[in-house]
Amino acid sequence: MLQLLFIGGLGFQEVLIIAFIILLLFGGKKIPELMKGLGKGVKSFKDGVNSIEEETKKGLESNDKASSDDK
Numbered sequence: 452m453l454q455l456l457f458i459g460g461l462g463f464q465e466v467l468i469i470a471f472i473i474l475l476l477f478g479g480k481k482i483p484e485l486m487k488g489l490g491k492g493v494k495s496f497k498d499g500v501n502s503i504e505e506e507t508k509k510g511l512e513s514n515d516k517a518s519s520d521d522k
Contacts, residue, residue, distance in 0.1 A: 461469075477485060
């Protein structure tokens with residue numbers, strides 16, 4: 452049986468019902484626009500996280516280099 456664990460225990464039938472309700476509320480033409488906006492938001496978030504990680508690594512490397520130069 453297919454169980455979607457990432458949704459917190461919702462079964463396949465519940466996911467289908469939720470998708471049907473979303474389709475009724477927004478209509479078929481609006482859903483691609485909503486998903487495109489959601490995708491752009493997720494990409495922007497990932498880019499921000501990656502840039503913070505790179506800055507942190509550069510800062511740690513410069514601190515390590517400065518401490519080794521002091522010795």
